[in-house]
Each structure stands twice: as C-alpha cells, then as structure tokens.
Amino acid sequence: MATVTLKQAEKTYPNGYKAIHGIDLAIQDGEFTVLVGPSGCGKSTLLRMIAGLESISDGEISIDDKVVNKVAPADRDIAMVFQNYALYPHMNNYDNMAYGLRNRGYSKADIDSKVREAARILQLEDHLERKPRQLSGGQRQRVAMGRAIVRQPKVFLFDEPLSNLDAKLRVDMRLEIKNLQQRLGVTSVYVTHDQVEAMTLADRLIVMNGGVAEQIGTPIDIYEKPATKFVAGFIGSPAMNFLAGKISGDCKHVTIGEGVRLDLDHDVSADQTVTVGIRPEHLSIAADGQGQINAAVRMVESLGAETLVYLDFGTDANNVTLRLQGTQQFVKGEKLSLTIPADKIHLFDVETGKRI
Amino acid sequence: MKRVQFEHSAVPYLFVAPQILIISIFFLWPAAQAVYQSFLLEDAFGMSSQFVWFRNFEDVLSSSSWTRSAVFTVVFSVLVAVISITLSLFLAVRADEVIRGAKSYRTMLMWGYAIAPPVAGLLGNMMFNPLMGDLYKAFNSFGFEFNHIQNANDATFVVILIAVWKQVSVNFIFFLSGLQGIPKSVQEAATLDCKSAERRFWTITFPLLAPTTFFLLVINLTYAFFETFGIIDVSTKGSPGGATATLVYKVYVDGFIGADLGGSSAQSVLLMIMVSVLTVFQFRFIERKVHY
Amino acid sequence: MYQSKWRIFTNHTILILGSLFMIMPVWIAFASSTHTREFIFQNGLQFWPGGHMIENYGAILFDPSATKGRVTALEMLFNSMVLGLGFAIGKVIISMMAAYAIVYFRFKLAVPLFWVIFSTLLLPLEVRIVPSYEVVANLGLLNSYTGLILPLIASATGTFFFRQFYRSVPDELLEAARLDGAGPIRFFIDILVPLSVTMIAAIFIIMFVVGWNQYLWPLLMTTDDQLYTIVIGIKQVYNSLYEGGQIPQFPKAFALTVMATIPPVLVVVIFQRMFIKGLVETEK
Numbered sequence: 001m002a003t004v005t006l007k008q009a010e011k012t013y014p015n016g017y018k019a020i021h022g023i024d025l026a027i028q029d030g031e032f033t034v035l036v037g038p039s040g041c042g043k044s045t046l047l048r049m050i051a052g053l054e055s056i057s058d059g060e061i062s063i064d065d066k067v068v069n070k071v072a073p074a075d076r077d078i079a080m081v082f083q084n085y086a087l088y089p090h091m092n093n094y095d096n097m098a099y100g101l102r103n104r105g106y107s108k109a110d111i112d113s114k115v116r117e118a119a120r121i122l123q124l125e126d127h128l129e130r131k132p133r134q135l136s137g138g139q140r141q142r143v144a145m146g147r148a149i150v151r152q153p154k155v156f157l158f159d160e161p162l163s164n165l166d167a168k169l170r171v172d173m174r175l176e177i178k179n180l181q182q183r184l185g186v187t188s189v190y191v192t193h194d195q196v197e198a199m200t201l202a203d204r205l206i207v208m209n210g211g212v213a214e215q216i217g218t219p220i221d222i223y224e225k226p227a228t229k230f231v232a233g234f235i236g237s238p239a240m241n242f243l244a245g246k247i248s249g250d251c252k253h254v255t256i257g258e259g260v261r262l263d264l265d266h267d268v269s270a271d272q273t274v275t276v277g278i279r280p281e282h283l284s285i286a287a288d289g290q291g292q293i294n295a296a297v298r299m300v301e302s303l304g305a306e307t308l309v310y311l312d313f314g315t316d317a318n319n320v321t322l323r324l325q326g327t328q329q330f331v332k333g334e335k336l337s338l339t340i341p342a343d344k345i346h347l348f349d350v351e352t353g354k355r356i
Numbered sequence: 357m358k359r360v361q362f363e364h365s366a367v368p369y370l371f372v373a374p375q376i377l378i379i380s381i382f383f384l385w386p387a388a389q390a391v392y393q394s395f396l397l398e399d400a401f402g403m404s405s406q407f408v409w410f411r412n413f414e415d416v417l418s419s420s421s422w423t424r425s426a427v428f429t430v431v432f433s434v435l436v437a438v439i440s441i442t443l444s445l446f447l448a449v450r451a452d453e454v455i456r457g458a459k460s461y462r463t464m465l466m467w468g469y470a471i472a473p474p475v476a477g478l479l480g481n482m483m484f485n486p487l488m489g490d491l492y493k494a495f496n497s498f499g500f501e502f503n504h505i506q507n508a509n510d511a512t513f514v515v516i517l518i519a520v521w522k523q524v525s526v527n528f529i530f531f532l533s534g535l536q537g538i539p540k541s542v543q544e545a546a547t548l549d550c551k552s553a554e555r556r557f558w559t560i561t562f563p564l565l566a567p568t569t570f571f572l573l574v575i576n577l578t579y580a581f582f583e584t585f586g587i588i589d590v591s592t593k594g595s596p597g598g599a600t601a602t603l604v605y606k607v608y609v610d611g612f613i614g615a616d617l618g619g620s621s622a623q624s625v626l627l628m629i630m631v632s633v634l635t636v637f638q639f640r641f642i643e644r645k646v647h648y
Numbered sequence: 649m650y651q652s653k654w655r656i657f658t659n660h661t662i663l664i665l666g667s668l669f670m671i672m673p674v675w676i677a678f679a680s681s682t683h684t685r686e687f688i689f690q691n692g693l694q695f696w697p698g699g700h701m702i703e704n705y706g707a708i709l710f711d712p713s714a715t716k717g718r719v720t721a722l723e724m725l726f727n728s729m730v731l732g733l734g735f736a737i738g739k740v741i742i743s744m745m746a747a748y749a750i751v752y753f754r755f756k757l758a759v760p761l762f763w764v765i766f767s768t769l770l771l772p773l774e775v776r777i778v779p780s781y782e783v784v785a786n787l788g789l790l791n792s793y794t795g796l797i798l799p800l801i802a803s804a805t806g807t808f809f810f811r812q813f814y815r816s817v818p819d820e821l822l823e824a825a826r827l828d829g830a831g832p833i834r835f836f837i838d839i840l841v842p843l844s845v846t847m848i849a850a851i852f853i854i855m856f857v858v859g860w861n862q863y864l865w866p867l868l869m870t871t872d873d874q875l876y877t878i879v880i881g882i883k884q885v886y887n888s889l890y891e892g893g894q895i896p897q898f899p900k901a902f903a904l905t906v907m908a909t910i911p912p913v914l915v916v917v918i919f920q921r922m923f924i925k926g927l928v929e930t931e932k
Contacts, residue, residue, distance in 0.1 A: 074830070080827050082824060084820055089843065099825075147824075361754045363753070371749035372750065378798055384764070385779075463917055465663075470909070471909060471912075472860070472912070475861075478905055482673070482677060483673060490693055530927075586863035589883070607778070612781075617778065624776055635770050
C-alpha cells in the first residue's frame with residue numbers, strides 16, 4: 001500500500017537526448033495508473049525511472065513520501081512485470097517466483113507458503129515444477145505476475161505485459177489483471193501503447209507524447225475533454241475527425257468547408273482559425289436530409305455490430321469517418337447529410353494544439 | 357553494450373583482473389620485449405648488445421630471403437584461402453541439398469577440424485614420401501617428374517595441398533550452417549522465380565553467404581599465416597632452400613635455430629605491423645560492404 | 649524441394665569423393681600402422697590393415713624405447729590431456745569473468761582495458777614467440793605445466809565468444825534480477841553462469857581441441873621429455889626415424905599419429921552439435 005509521487009522528474013541521456021521533460025504526478029494508494037502513448041513517447045522510460053532501472057536526471061520520485069532517487073531497485077519495494085516476461089529460463093517456475101524472496105532472506109517455509117498462495121491465485125499449481133519454456137505464452141505471463149505478487153510489494157509496475165499475447169488471450173489477461181489488482185489493492189503503474197487496454201484498466205490515465213504528459217485524468221475525462229489535439233487523436237477508435245475551421249465574428253459559430261456554419265455551445269474569441277474535431281460516433285445521418293454537412297461515401301467497412309463509413313467532405317475531399325450502430329448498406333458515391341451536435345464539437349488551437 | 361549496467365567500483369576490476377594479469381605478463385611484456393630487441397644488435401655470444409636503431413629492420417627488409425619468404429607467404433595464404441573456401445563451399449552446397457545420409461556426410465566432412473596441423477603435415481609427408489608415398493608414386497607414374505624435395509614449385513604444391521586439406525572442415529562447418537540459416541521460404545521463392553539451379557546459386561544463395569565468406573576469408577588468411585607452422589615444420593621444413601618458409605616459420609628458424617635475436621625480433625615487429633594493418637583494413641573497409 | 653535424379657546422383661558422388669579425400673590419409677596411416685616395419689619398408693603404405701596392431705600399439709603405449717625417448721605414448725597422452733583440459737578450463741573461467749566485467753559494468757577503465765584485451769586478437773603467440781620464450785624462461789617456468797598453459801591463455805578469443813553471448817542475453821533478465829535483490833556477484837553466479845551452460849560446454853570443447861593440438865609453443869617450452877605432449881612426440885619420433893641405420897620404424901610412428909588424432913576427433917564427433925553451435929554462433 002503506497003503512494004507514488006513524481007516532482008518535475010526528468011531524464012536526459014548522456015548523449016544529450018531528453019527523454020522525459022519534467023513530469024509531475026501523484027499516484028494515490030491502490031490506484032491503477034496507466035501510461036499510454038505512441039512508441040518512443042517515454043512511457044517505458046518513466047516506468048523504469050520509477051523502478052530505479054533508469055537514473056533520474058532531475059526532479060524527485062518518492063514512494064510513500066520517501067524520496068527514492070538514489071535507492072537501488074531492489075530496495076524500493078516494487079515488483080515489475082516485463083514485456084518479454086524476463087523469466088529465468090534455467091529455473092523452474094517455483095524458483096522463478098522464489099528467487100527474489102530467497103535473496104531477501106525469507107525462511108524456507110515462508111517462501112513456500114507465499115509461492116503456493118500466488119500459484120493458487122494464478123492457477124499455476126500444476127506447473128510449478130516446469131521450466132518457463134514448457135509453458136504457453138499466457139502461463140508464462142502468469143508466472144511473471146506471480147513473481148511480482150509473492151513479494152507483496154508496495155507498487156506493481158507493468159511494462160506492456162500483454163503485447164506478446166494473441167488477441168483473445170490479451171482480453172482474458174486484461175480482465176484478470178484488473179481483477180487481481182482490485183483484489184490485492186496494490187498501487188499499480190501500467191505501460192501500454194494499446195488504448196483499449198489503457199481505457200479499460202485505468203483508474204487514471206496519463207497520455208504521453210514526446211516525453212511530456214499531455215493529459216492526466218480518468219479515462220472518461222480524457223475521452224470527453226481531450227486537452228490537446230494529440231490526445232484527441234490518440235484516444236478513441238476510429239480516430240477523431242479533424243477539419244480546418246474559422247470562428248465567426250459573433251464568437252458563437254465555426255465555419256468549416258465551403259461556408260458550413262456550425263453552432264458552438266460556448267463562446268470562443270472571434271475570427272481565429274481553429275482545428276475542429278468530431279468523433280466518428282458523434283456524427284449521425286439526418287433522416288430528413290437536412291443535416292449540417294453533406295459528404296460522399298468513399299468506402300464502407302461492416303463489422304457486424306457497427307458500420308464504419310469513410311466519406312469525402314468538401315471540395316478538397318477531407319476524410320470524415322462515420323460510425324453507425326448495426327449493419328447498414330451504402331453505395332459508393334452516395335451523398336449523406338450529417339448532423340453534428342454542438343456539445344460534441346472539440347476545438348483546438350492550430351498552433352499549440354491546446355483545447356479551446 | 358547493455359542498456360542497463362551495474363555501477364560498481366570494485367567488482368568489475370576484480371573480474372577482469374585475471375585476464376589482464378595474464379595478458380600483461382604473457383602478451384604485453386613479450387610484445388614490448390620484441391619491439392625493444394628489434395632495436396638491439398647482440399654479439400655472437402649474446403654477451404653484450406648495442407642499440408642500433410633501425411638497422412635490424414633495414415637488414416631484414418633488404419635481405420632477399422625475407423622478401424622471398426614474404427612473397428611466398430602472400431601467395432601461399434591467398435591460394436590456401438581461395439582453394440579451401442571454394443572446395444568447401446562446393447561440398448557444403450551439396451551437403452545442404454542431400455536428404456539421405458545428410459548427417460553422415462556432415463560428420464565425415466567436419467571431423468578434420470580436430471586434426472592438429474603437425475599431424476596433417478605428417479600425413480602429407482607420408483603420402484609424398486619418395487620411398488613409399490602413394491601420391492608421390494602416382495604423380496611420377498603420370499610422368500610429371502614430381503620432386504618436392506628439390507623443386508620449389510612442387511614443394512609449394514605439397515604444402516598448399518596439406519594446408520587446404522586441414523582447413524576444408526572448418527570452412528565446411530561455417531558454410532553448411534550459413535546455408536541452413538537461409539530461410540526455406542527464400543529458397544522456395546527463388547525456385548519459382550528462376551529455373552536454373554546454377555543461376556539461383558549465384559544470384560540468391562551466394563550473395564546471402566557473403567558475410568560468411570568474408571568472415572572465412574579472414575579466418576583462412578590468419579590460419580595460413582600462423583597456424584600452418586606445424587604443417588611446414590613437419591612436412592617440408594621450409595625446404596628446398598627456404599622456398600616454403602612462411603614469415604612465421606622464418607621468425608622461428610632465425611630466432612631459435614639461427615639465434616639472431618635482433619633480426620628475429622625485427623621480423624616479429626614487422627609481422628605485428630602487417631597483421632594490425634590487415635585487421636584495421638578489414639574492420640574499416642570490407643566488413644561494411646558485405647554485412648546485411 | 650524438387651530435385652532431379654541426376655542432381656541427387658551427382659550430390660552423392662561429390663560428397664562421397666569429398667569424404668574419401670578427408671578420410672583416406674588417416675585411414676592409410678592407420679592401416680599401415682598395423683604391419684611390421686620390414687613389410688612397410690618393402691611394400692610401401694598399405695590400404696588394408698595387417699595383423700600387428702596390438703603389438704605396435706602396445707609397444708608405443710607402454711615401452712619408452714618405442715618412442716625413442718624416455719616417455720611412453722601413455723605419458724604423452726596424459727600430458728596432452730593436462731594441456732587440453734588446463735587450457736580449456738583456464739580459458740573458460742578467465743574469459744567468462746573478463747567478459748562479464750566488460751559487458752555488464754560501467755567503469756572508468758572499461759574502454760582502455762577492452763582495447764588491451766582486443767589487441768591480443770591481432771597478435772597471436774606465433775608472432776611474439778621468441779620474447780615469450782624469454783619471459784617464461786625468466787620466470788623460471790620452462791618445462792612446467794604452468795609455463796605451458798598460461799601464455800596460451802593470454803589471448804582474447806574466449807573473452808570475445810562470451811562477450812557476444814552475454815550481449816544476446818535479454819537486458820530484462822538483469823533488470824528482473826535487480827528487482828529480485830541480486831547484486832553483481834549473485835547475478836553472475838545465480839543467473840548468468842547457469843544460462844551459459846551450453847555456451848560454456850561448446851567453448852570448452854573447442855578450447856580442448858585447440859589446446860590438445862598446440863604445437864609451436866610446447867615445442868619450444870618443453871626440452872624435458874617428461875612434458876612432451878603426444879603432438880610433440882610425433883615430431884621427435886619422425887626426426888629419429890632414419891637414425892642408427894636401422895629399418896625406419898614407420899608403423900609405430902603411424903600408430904603414434906593415430907593415437908594423437910583419436911581423442912580430439914572423438915570429442916568433436918561426439919559433441920558435434922554443441923561444437924558446431926559454439927563455433928558458428930560465437931564467431932558471428
């Protein structure tokens with residue numbers, strides 16, 4: 001049970017490359033925090049800084065109000081699950097889980113009960129005598145989790161633990177991890193590039209880009225009120241539609257395409273050019289043909305439960321994606337009239353990408 | 357290097373110490389000694405020595421026997437490398453293709469790695485023994501007037517043959533694993549695209565083996581330079597008249613049998629320089645071109 | 649893949665010829681070693697074995713006079729074994745340790761020390777043979793196993809094998825071990841050494857063969873017969889073949905040659921897979 005606090009944490013590599021630009025973060029006791037972002041955004045580096053596997057160039061990291069900048073990884077009382085599991089291939093699964101406890105001088109009986117308990121929780125009891133290579137991917141994943149659990153650490157760190165599994169197993173393990181974390185109530189930090197994992201697992205989500213935390217908040221907050229254009233485009237699938245627009249003189253409208261005026265639900269300073277964002281699921285077809293914008297169907301993808309329609313909008317054929325429930329038929333070139341609710345329109349500054 | 361490393365003050369030094377100690381005593385010291393002695397001239401009884409700057413080097417470089425040995429070494433090394441590489445590549449390609457008996461062929465072609473160079477030299481000596489050697493008799497019965505004891509070319513042929521025989525196995529092992537490392541799908545794609553097996557070999561297989569071939573070229577040249585000492589010492593002993601003495605063999609003959617320490621050291625230093633240059637050249641220029 | 653009948657036929661023909669090329673000299677040496685010296689002297693080399701195998705090999709193994717010296721082939725085999733094993737063990741231990749320091753640690757002298765070790769690859773013992781002899785003589789190590797083995801270990805081949813291997817070990821293992829509370833020495837003993845077992849075995853085999861086959865250095869080092877290895881013994885026997893005006897003792901010389909060849913060949917053939925793996929994977 002612990003809190004993790006980062007104060008202006010920075011990482012600069014000896015070659016001068018700055019991987020993390022001053023991040024502030026306060027993780028509550030028992031909270032499941034997910035770091036998400038594209039590859040190279042620094043999310044793994046940040047996790048490894050918390051683990052102590054990477055040194056901190058500037059700022060502070062504390063666990064339970066104790067600054068751990070100079071504390072060795074083994075003494076931080078954290079456990080980590082690696083992307084490739086990093087199981088010791090020459091040890092059987094029992095020893096893999098017991099190794100950390102042995103190094104900490106636990107008694108034999110103590111180790112045995114802890115390992116067996118973890119094995120019971122993870123349904124690994126029948127596999128303890130086997131070596132990691134004799135197990136399936138999902139089982140190996142479990143052993144890696146077991147190695148973390150037996151230690152009863154203050155913090156769990158997960159570095160893309162599911163990315164080596166196939167799609168079906170990934171969903172199962174995702175649920176299992178969430179379940180386990182809630183049961184054990186251990187503070188957890190989880191790194192992933194998969195936004196579905198991020199949205200489903202997180203109590204709190206941190207969207208990272210270029211070594212900066214673009215937004216920190218609950219998944220729903222981030223989905224509904226993305227702080228930047230990057231976050232808006234990264235979270236949500238299919239990605240948000242972006243169109244160039246201009247705010248009207250009366251501050252209440254935005255113009256897109258060839259003079260299409262959209263109502264806004266709040267006032268914005270007049271006459272600036274902006275990026276207009278609309279999520280595909282928030283567009284709908286106007287039954288009477290009286291929608292705000294008209295666009296031609298370019299391609300249709302039917303997924304069964306939903307239909308994705310790719311449209312060309314305006315003279316310069318901007319891409320607009322439309323997401324509809326159920327199965328629907330369209331002809332290529334067919335003109336659709338779409339409605340855009342004023343409260344679902346996101347506006348972003350063209351220069352800074354910040355939400356307006 | 358590793359992304360993560362230990363930062364520890366004493367442990368790395370502790371671990372590297374035995375190796376550094378042995379290298380210092382048995383490598384750095386002798387190497388320095390060689391450089392030092394190459395500038396000295398000892399009198400005939402080894403009682404006194406005199407610092408003579410580069411005279412030993414001048415003597416060595418201007419002596420016809422050294423130049424001859426240098427030329428022989430280069431010709432010998434290139435021929436040994438090229439012939440044994442070609443021969444083993446040829447065998448490896450066939451061994452890679454066969455299905456029945458593949459393991460037996462592999463064993464029969466690779467065990468030669470375990471043969472000591474002097475043993476190879478001795479077997480060659482035996483086969484070419486004028487009294488009873490089968491090959492000696494065979495060559496002469498074809499009317500070649502083969503005589504490696506007096507004829508320099510014939511002697512060169514004998515040493516090259518033995519050196520190649522000894523080296524085929526090593527090259528074979530590397531080529532065979534190189535071939536087996538080429539994905540089956542690539543081979544199959546090539547069979548669809550190109551009908552001629554020979555063309556396929558030159559356009560697909562051989563280019564993919566280029567890194568292996570280059571690596572083997574280096575290994576073979578090093579082998580021919582240094583490890584053939586045992587072969588030469590047991591087969592021709594550099595005869596006739598030093599015609600089959602490599603530079604390494606000459607260092608030994610002049611240093612130990614001739615007791616010319618200064619001259620022998622100068623030869624050592626020259627060899628060191630040659631090998632270093634070769635290695636640097638190898639790393640800087642050639643390796644880049646053939647590695648994918 | 650499809651192969652024509654003709655291709656299959658030529659493949660086998662070529663491979664059989666290749667195999668014969670490799671095996672024939674050793675076979676002839678073996679066959680000729682089982683005849684009497686008079687028979688070989690009169691009839692030349694033999695393709696078929698004769699009836700004097702036990703007699704010739706027995707004499708070589710147990711009778712010092714058969715090897716023209718004061719030692720029997722059995723003693724020579726023992727010396728070769730000491731050299732092969734000592735060289736292999738020393739090499740493996742020393743290079744594992746050095747490679748560990750180089751790959752897994754950040755320390756001040758890492759770069760210069762790396763280059764010192766690397767430089768030994770450039771200059772094999774053969775090049776600096778005369779001064780090496782003097783150094784060993786100065787240390788009073790002539791005619792000793794130590795003097796025989798240590799200078800041979802002073803090269804970095806093994807270190808580079810292990811360096812390559814360590815670099816292929818996933819970084820996460822070290823990280824996981826650090827989180828599990830393992831320090832540098834514990835990581836080395838608990839994780840890295842057990843992980844390297846196949847690698848150690850492969851390098852051990854290669855080094856044993858290399859050690860067994862050493863020639864030039866033992867030749868200079870050992871003036872005392874008692875330390876002759878079997879490879880050196882061969883040369884001594886051959887040098888004295890024509891001495892004393894007797895009929896040359898070819899069969900026994902051949903017997904010695906065959907005996908020098910059998911142990912390393914057996915090792916290589918029996919541990920073939922491991923040996924090839926070690927050889928090919930490390931030298932990449």
